[in-house]
Amino acid sequence: MLQKISQLVGVGVVAGVLVAALALPALGGVGITARNVATGFLNMPGELETPPPPQRSVIYDIEGGVIAEIYDQNRELVELDDIAPVMQDAIISIEDSRFYEHGGIDIAGTFRAALRTISGNTQGGSSLTQQYVKNVLIESATSQAEQEEARETTLARKVRELRYAVALEQRMSKEEILEGYLNIAYFGDGAYGAESAAQHFFNVSAKDLNLEQAATLAGLVRYPYLYNPRLNPDDALDRRNVVLDRMVDTGVITQEQAAEAKAKELELDITSPSNGCMPSDQPFFCDYIVQEIEKNEQFGETETDRARWLRTAGLKIYTTLDPDMQQAAQEAVDKYVPRKNESRKVAAQVLIEPGSGEIRAMVQSRNYGPDEANLGETSINFATDANRGGSTGFQAGSTFKAITLAAALEEGMGFGTSFNSPTEMTVTGQTNCDGQTLAPWPVRNSGESNAGTHNMVSGTKGSVNTYFAQLQKRVGLCDVIKMAEKLGVHRADGESFDNPRTQGNNSFTLGSEEVSPMTVANAYATFASGGVYCAPQAITKIEDRQSGKTIEMDNECERRISEEVADGVSYLLQQTFKGGTTSGLEIGRPAAAKTGTTDGSASAWLAGYTPNLASAVFVGDPRGPQQYPLRNITLGGTYYGVVYGATIPGPIWRDTMREAVQKLPEEGFSSAPGRYGSTSEPRNDPEDNAQATPTSNTAGVPDVVGQGRDAAVSALEAAGYTVNVSPNPIRSGQPEGTVAAVNPNAGTALPSGATVNVFISNGEGGGAAAPGAGAAPGVVPAMFAPGRSED
Template sequence: MTEPNRKVRSQEGRGRTILGLTGAGALAGVLSAALVMPWAGGLGLTARDAASGFMAMPADLEIPRLVERVLITDVDHRPIAEVAQREREVVRLSEISPWVPAALMAIEDDRFHEHSGLDLKGLLRAATRTAQGDTQGGSTITQQYVKNLLIEQAASEEELERASERTISRKLVELRYAIEVEDRLTKDEIMEGYLNLAYFGAGAHGIEIAARRYFSIAAQDLDPGQAATIVGLVRAPSYYDPLTNPDAARQRRDLVLDRMESTGHLDAAEAAEYKGADLGLDPTPRGGSCYHSEQPFFCDYVMRWLQESEEFAEDPEERRRLLERGGITVRTTLDSAMQEAAQEAIDERVPPGDTTKFAAQVLVEPGTGKVRAMAQNMRYGFDPEEVGTTSINLAVDHADGGSHGYQAGSTFKTFTLAAALDKGLKYKTSFSSPKNVSVSGLSNCDGGVMSKWEVRNAGESDEGSHNMISATKGSVNTYFAQLQRRVGLCETAEMAERVGIHRADGEPLGVWSSFTLGDQEVSPLTVANAYATFASRGTFCEPYPVAAVTVGREGDADFREIRMRSHCDEDAVPTHVADGVNHLLQQTFKGGTANGLGIDRPAAGKTGTTDNAAYAWFAGHTPNLASAVVVGDIRGGEKNPLQGVSIGGRYYGIVYGGTLPGPIWQATMRRAAADLPAESFAPSPSRFGNPSATPPKKKEEEDDSA
């Protein structure tokens, strides 16, 4: 079988002489006068007046970059999502099967290469019948291209209606623009523009997406039958949709094939062969949204982040316009191997499906703020009645598409330790820490004095005399309540803010007595990033999910790459304070609440369980990777605590930070950090005293001396 006549790719016919007239302007004047003659006479106008009026019409049609997809990739350029207001991928004419323009010209404009934007015979026929009340087509490919451009550019319902109306005046506007477009562009450029712009039904804008939608192949691989099927959709995409109306689609395809035969693009035998075959559909489901992506929650987070990123574009309106028009590639910070590790660790222990229990996890790179993974067991869905699904990203703040947060429990004790070391207290700072203790004299940052606070330990074995090391290993509530009093409630809250802690609902932190026990609702991303600050020895970095954005295609005039950068505060926490915290948190793996959760390399971490086990946490880090895990109930942990529950085939009398979030963290970090250098933490600073200090034998009220 031979390919179609290659004149479909040529520039022949541009500026051809018709009726003995040269130049598109003169041609347009005479032909437009002929077009309006039946009505001009009735208005007392001459042909010359009509032609002059026509040529005075605006003709400077803007040809913008087409609305395309936003392609989102992982850090290694692997696609993970496509988001588009209109699902489209612009391709060059050389990347389109030559059977496509052949089919299009055969059915829509077989004199495409012989006219300068106007097919007089077809236009006169259409205008006469339209004026008589029988609306007709007859537009050339160039005129259709113009119409589609006007629809594409419509910024309001009024403009859209005006661009779509089927009237004589609209035909004249199209014609005037078409003549100017023919003078400005080559035939190849017009054909390429048309095929990328046209709507082919089923959400497919442009020939490339249409080829994928109906046949799951690239546009360059379409054969004559497939090209005829797609091109036939142009006239009425819904009616001729092969997915919903295959009989009508086949009849239309056969008509296109007949026209391809009559115009010489196919011989009779070839046309008969394709007409005798079925449609051969192999559809690809519609995409174009985070919902259809591999990583819907991370995709949603990225899109929201870009809408607020001044590095992407300073002006909010410009950011909105760029995202709506697409044609950009977003390379994220997501590490797919780490993402897979996090997802599998969660799904194995809190299986997705018919459950109201959730688990969510975030991995952050210390010293940069790059978000490396973001996983949860709840699948993406919008039906609140469908158990096991949610459209809420459980790992991020409410403003980023997340929840209002979850109380973080004893993971907040880490900030009390940091505040104490920052104030110069030593590891041996000790308190008698009985099962219950009353704490009074606390003041918030506004100077308000808190009422007496009654604190109790989670277990009988916790009571006794403790210092920073033993209290951290055992997560002793009554010790940390007294340490917070010694350091200062406001100072503890301020330290938390210095490492990035903020409420997920956007409200100010509540600075009240139980702050050290994690009574603030926060997101896993916030907690993971706070721990990353200690991992990086005191450098706080704003978390971010995008490494770079490429706008346009390489070689185009508007092509550019925008590289994102870390926004860090190297002095958020003094280095020696961060080193001291890291030393203390390493002890939890040595007979403490994280015992048995090691990952075969140096690690620091802290468990967290809230009152009545509403939520359970584990947050921890190596020097080059930080992570936080939360487990709870999607209906609200306060009313649905993690007590007497079966999760993943295992019964839990109560879920602690070390019994479920901890193993998720461990399984994730073992795999996620496997390819990272096995770095060690800096030595314990000597200023804080003996790094293995044991609790005093006597119950001392307080001792922070050297």
């Protein structure tokens, strides 16, 4: 009895709703209940906000190419005019054939559905307007409870939808409702809206759908999984034919047209847009863009809000990436440090435009993926800082010497500022930014030939450590640190240079702070721009298709150092190509550069620039450069005893820049500012050099010519020397694989820790001249002389 009463009341509710909607008089006993409920129905809130549904955001490069698509729902909104009329006819025929006749409620369908629902058998029957209302409520839900309420299979939900549908019909045209429905409906297989469904299943735009394609898509919305043509083609075909029959019944097509369409196969052409950064050809730059949006409070109050905005607002994100420069950089790092190299080393590179800060390329020799255990795979962007998806950084070596040069020039020191710079020395009396005196600092050069009197020109060309240690002391360590900060240089882990852990870093000028390639490249871009610092910029504009607003991203630039200081540094860094540490790395136009190698070859760098493009390259081991140095490794089939900045980072930089600058006008640097005086190098006599060299190992370099490689290395290291085995065998009468020559020669007295270069024989000497063209045994050609060794 109670069940019957409940059913009667339920029918009364639906009847009351219908009476209210149609303004008909109540009839019979049930009508009395209906009339009472109708009054309450009309008093229900009827205003339904209909914001644009979620759609996919797209990231573009500087030429308009798609870098990636980011979304929660694969949807592209289009206007009704951009949806084929046959698609409109098909959806109306199968879902709501009286769409243009009712006021939001299909009476017969609603009665039938309500009665079945009351009986415990959920039934459809909603009009297109009601279905649109339901989808809007689901998409606009901001909580789990609202989601469940919008999906619940109850009469209460039906009543809410009916009220909203009636109100919606009063303020929106039929065309607007149909457009909204076709954009919000789910067609299965991850495709939302007619446009995305057409692209996904048939690789055409919605405006180009033909009859059989439109009928197939229209048949999906009732049960998207059951009728999925990719997964269930037979069911999809049957459903398509049902739609075609309904289109005949409604008079929008003829029986002959239906028969012709039924005779055709589904003819799918599945295309799936790539969601996220992993499928992108520029995954790490894509990840940087995502990080830039999610971490920037300009785009929302919380990171969750910003992430949702990115994935639902249908953003058009225009970036600074140059696809040609990106390709050149990627090919270069992959060539010299293959992605799946067994030594697990990585190369990362960033290119930045001076004067704008715009990032033109960002690459690394890794595949993008979440599993660090897979060889050659990582989700860490080693090109940038930790707060943008990067690492905690790597020591940058002698690339920091350019910072010391800038600080010295800013304080009025000239190019002729000279120091007696022995192979090794101890620097005392440095103070940190708190005025505390630091402990004595023992520092040495990478080779004995660097000893002697040096000024800024020769010291930079040869990357003389003991020269820069003294220059830093004269400038003041704190002033050098402040110059670094002026240039935008900061630790990649976010800590400051004067934090308790790193405060009092004697060796700052030698690059003992952990930074990212992005930071180094941008500092060098400041020199290239004549002293104007610009914050690195990856996004130029964001169009929010949901709100209709456009966000223009301005370049944040300001002068940080004078033009004279910048030009002075550029002049000095050009000298490294003239017999210095970057000789052989020329790119066919004016360039300035500096190599960098940290203690024990833990990491190797090269940073350099033309007046209109700057780049920094890092090579090292992300597991820990000190624990896994660049020594005795094989990369790309080439063995390296020791890697320096000019060994691998140099060729990467050279090959990248040669290609990247092709599309840029050739520009020259300003001449050396006259205020810094003479650009001549100091004259060093051999006797002066000998006096500058501290006590050496009197036993001298052991004679290891003719020994096997491993035995020779062991003997040299036992004698207290650093050993560099050349990766390129040379012609020699010695057996193949044994030592052909050493440099300096056997018996040469060197300080402890000095580098001895070892050259392996290719066994093809025969009667040919010994290395060095007539030189004594053990002497190598001048091209291998220690004066060319790295820092």
